[in-house]
Amino acid sequence: MFPFEHLVVIWIVASIIQKVSKIKISRLGWALLFFGALLPDVDYLFVWISNSPIHRTFTHSFVFVILGFFVSYFILKQYKLEKESIFFSIGIFSHVILDMFIFPGLMLFWPIGTLFSFYGLTNLFVMPVVTIGTLHLYVKWLLFDIVLGVVWLSYLYFKGKINF
Ligand SMILES: [Zn+2]
Known part of the structure; x- marks a missing residue:
């Protein structure tokens, strides 16, 4: 994760x-x-x-x-x-x-x-073998992670819990 x-x-x-x-x-x-x-x-x-x-x-x-x-x-x-x-x-x-x-x-x-x-x-x-397929999957998860992070930080920002 x-x-x-x-x-x-x-x-x-x-x-x-x-x-x-x-x-x-x-x-x-x-x-x-x-x-x-x-x-x-x-x-x-x-x-x-x-x-x-x-x-x-x-x-x-x-x-x-x-x-x-x-x-x-x-x-x-x-x-x-x-x-x-x-x-x-x-x-x-x-x-x-x-x-x-x-x-x-x-x-x-x-x-x-x-x-x-x-x-x-x-x-x-076994160490996972890195192939184009696994890289593709990693990139998808990474994008999901970034979106999740942005949604979460936006939520905290709009609730006034964090300030920049
Ligand atoms: Zn871990």
């Missing part, structure tokens, strides 16, 4: 949770949700640098969700904001769940190599 899809989904889910539970999510909480929702794809950097097939492994696992909680907990504890760290984990977890819609899935229980997706399990970890 592309960045804006992750951001829009976590925004919708958190807004619903906020309405239903009547908990007011702080600005820091929102920032942590968004940052957490984007962070797992940081593994692309390591793929580009090392050219090794590590995308959707460690950073897309329960280990990373839990590690993210503890790291943010100990950092935020310095400022007595440790309760906010749960939002960071929720953000990461939302990314993981969304990516499970894309075959062949991800290593949910990394370092165990089985890939989990909503379409089933597989033990084959």
Whole structure:
């Protein structure tokens, strides 16, 4: 999934949770949700640098969700904001769940190599072969992502929630 899809989904889910539970999510909480929702794809950097097939492994696992909680907990504890760290984990977890819609899935229980997706399990970890067809599909998704981002930012702008 592309960045804006992750951001829009976590925004919708958190807004619903906020309405239903009547908990007011702080600005820091929102920032942590968004940052957490984007962070797992940081593994692309390591793929580009090392050219090794590590995308959707460690950073897309329960280990990373839990590690993210503890790291943010100990950092935020310095400022007595440790309760906010749960939002960071929720953000990461939302990314993981969304990516499970894309075959062949991800290593949910990394370092165990089985890939989990909503379409089933597989033990084959194959780097996707880039063809004209897959590039075409990527470009379509990217355009969808851009449109989604523009719609979302426009909505926030017209609601007066952001100013340029
Ligand atoms: Zn991802």
